[in-house]
Amino acid sequence: MATQVTVASTERVANATQAKVRVEGVEVIFDRDGKRTEVLDNINLEVAEGEFLCVLGPSGCGKSTLLNTIAGFLSPTAGRVVIGGEVVSGPDPRRIFVFQERGVFPWLTVEGNIGFGLFKLPGEERERRIKYYAHLVGLEGFEKAYPQELSGGMKQRLEVARALAVNPDMLLLDEPFGALDSITRLTMRRELLRIWHAEKKTIIFVTHDIEEAVQLADRVVVMSARPARIQQIVEIDIPHPRDISSTRYLELRDGIFEQIGIAHKI
Amino acid sequence: MSALSQPGKWEKFFWPLLTGSVLLAIWYYAVVVTKTTVFPMPVSVVKGTVELARKGVLLNYIGDSLHRVAVGYGLAAVLGIPLGLMLGWYPAASRVVNPVIQMVRPISPIAWIPLSILWFGVGDSAAMYLIFVGSFFPIVVASTNAARNVPSIYRRAGRNFGLNRASLLAKVVFPAALPQIIIGLRISLGIAWLVVVAAEMVAVNSGLGYLVMDSRNSGKRYDLVVAAMLMIGVIGLGLDFGFRWLEKIRSVRWGFRQES
Numbered sequence: 001m002a003t004q005v006t007v008a009s010t011e012r013v014a015n016a017t018q019a020k021v022r023v024e025g026v027e028v029i030f031d032r033d034g035k036r037t038e039v040l041d042n043i044n045l046e047v048a049e050g051e052f053l054c055v056l057g058p059s060g061c062g063k064s065t066l067l068n069t070i071a072g073f074l075s076p077t078a079g080r081v082v083i084g085g086e087v088v089s090g091p092d093p094r095r096i097f098v099f100q101e102r103g104v105f106p107w108l109t110v111e112g113n114i115g116f117g118l119f120k121l122p123g124e125e126r127e128r129r130i131k132y133y134a135h136l137v138g139l140e141g142f143e144k145a146y147p148q149e150l151s152g153g154m155k156q157r158l159e160v161a162r163a164l165a166v167n168p169d170m171l172l173l174d175e176p177f178g179a180l181d182s183i184t185r186l187t188m189r190r191e192l193l194r195i196w197h198a199e200k201k202t203i204i205f206v207t208h209d210i211e212e213a214v215q216l217a218d219r220v221v222v223m224s225a226r227p228a229r230i231q232q233i234v235e236i237d238i239p240h241p242r243d244i245s246s247t248r249y250l251e252l253r254d255g256i257f258e259q260i261g262i263a264h265k266i
Numbered sequence: 267m268s269a270l271s272q273p274g275k276w277e278k279f280f281w282p283l284l285t286g287s288v289l290l291a292i293w294y295y296a297v298v299v300t301k302t303t304v305f306p307m308p309v310s311v312v313k314g315t316v317e318l319a320r321k322g323v324l325l326n327y328i329g330d331s332l333h334r335v336a337v338g339y340g341l342a343a344v345l346g347i348p349l350g351l352m353l354g355w356y357p358a359a360s361r362v363v364n365p366v367i368q369m370v371r372p373i374s375p376i377a378w379i380p381l382s383i384l385w386f387g388v389g390d391s392a393a394m395y396l397i398f399v400g401s402f403f404p405i406v407v408a409s410t411n412a413a414r415n416v417p418s419i420y421r422r423a424g425r426n427f428g429l430n431r432a433s434l435l436a437k438v439v440f441p442a443a444l445p446q447i448i449i450g451l452r453i454s455l456g457i458a459w460l461v462v463v464a465a466e467m468v469a470v471n472s473g474l475g476y477l478v479m480d481s482r483n484s485g486k487r488y489d490l491v492v493a494a495m496l497m498i499g500v501i502g503l504g505l506d507f508g509f510r511w512l513e514k515i516r517s518v519r520w521g522f523r524q525e526s
């Protein structure tokens with residue numbers, strides 16, 4: 001397989017530090033009603049500790065499938081995912097999946113949601129963390145509110161707070177800001193970067209928004225249409241906060257646009 | 267009063283009161299004009315109710331009926347909700363049990379009367395069993411569907427935070443299904459109230475259903491028959507109101523279409 005060779009070599013150059021996540025030859029084939037759908041084709045990828053990685057691709061290409069496989073919700077047809085030296089075999093509180101805002105529990109208050117994963121902790125520590133993370137995501141004063149009383153952006157921040165409260169090593173975000181309006185989306189990106197700097201988590205962020213990927217990520221993984229392969233990995237070598245009118249930003253962004261454009265022509 | 271403004275406080279009482287008065291007037295004049303002997307006057311129904319209350323029968327009978335519903339329906343809820351959740355949770359179990367449920371469910375609780383009297387004798391237990399049979403299946407079916415319709419996103423989030431199967435069921439599936447379960451409970455409470463009246467006509471000698479039959483059998487007191495019927499209606503309305511109030515609890519309100 002030609003793709004495998006090229007992908008593997010780009011990766012080694014980009015990622016010489018110790019890897020937190022290693023995706024090794026992952027292949028996912030769905031078998032539905034006797035129809036075989038190849039979703040992921042031989043994905044090889046390494047993510048460094050503390051890295052912010054964006055996975056970018058056309059919608060329906062299988063980037064969410066890749067994220068679900070890394071989360072352990074889905075076992076790959078072939079290959080494996082290794083995180084911190086362990087082969088992933090199921091979901092784990094050390095890596096929390098953040099859905100779109102629909103993932104918060106509507107029957108729990110803000111503090112109930114943030115404290116949801118903290119059932120093993122003593123009450124005092126629970127309270128402390130709920131308070132801390134409500135503050136971190138700017139939801140103090142709303143502790144007793146129910147999600148239906150919150151705006152979309154607040155619900156999304158609540159879900160991030162719920163994820164962070166269990167102190168995971170990694171956050172896996174699946175188009176988390178896709179349902180938000182464009183102004184809220186920009187604010188949320190800034191918030192996420194702030195939290196990432198404060199909490200030093202490894203983040204894998206799936207998006208179909210090129211601007212979003214270039215604004216946020218250390219590296220952007222560009223995926224092809226289905227069956228998804230890694231088409232290119234782009235290193236975004238601009239320090240935060242990023243000037244989105246700088247030459248380098250536009251250069252990187254347009255490079256990816258071109259990549260996706262080529263992918264569409266194929 | 268414009269259509270956009272909030273209805274005033276007086277309106278909340280005014281409209282039902284007006285409707286009630288108009289219906290009462292129609293009832294009164296219909297009896298007066300037709301000079302019928304097969305339907306009592308409103309006044310005699312009120313007098314009958316007072317008479318029943320004075321004898322101490324009314325409150326006792328209401329108590330008996332409510333007691334039977336509480337036991338039969340309570341048992342149906344306590345057994346039906348967990349069973350329904352399990353069936354919704356394990357599709358394999360549902361495939362085994364569902365054909366049985368779907369076959370027994372359409373049998374009217376009334377059809378169970380002979381067997382229930384054979385098994386439990388004439389008395390409270392027979393009536394309670396009928397209420398149980400009548401409300402158990404709707405509760406199971408509602409709970410099964412409710413559990414099955416819980417979005418997978420909630421279950422995945424629960425698993426992600428390290429919940430085992432039992433706590434996933436208790437902390438995610440049950441609360442997520444609760445609004446739908448409450449709707450099922452409300453419908454089956456209505457059924458339970460229908461069934462208690464039917465059961466009391468046959469299986470026992472107290473309660474509002476018994477009062478309807480007994481008033482006719484002993485002296486053709488149709489004023490008391492109608493008084494008992496009205497009582498049944500009013501209490502049924504009250505029970506339903508109780509459930510509407512339950513739907514306003516904040517941890518389930520998200521599941522109901524409601525403004526504010």
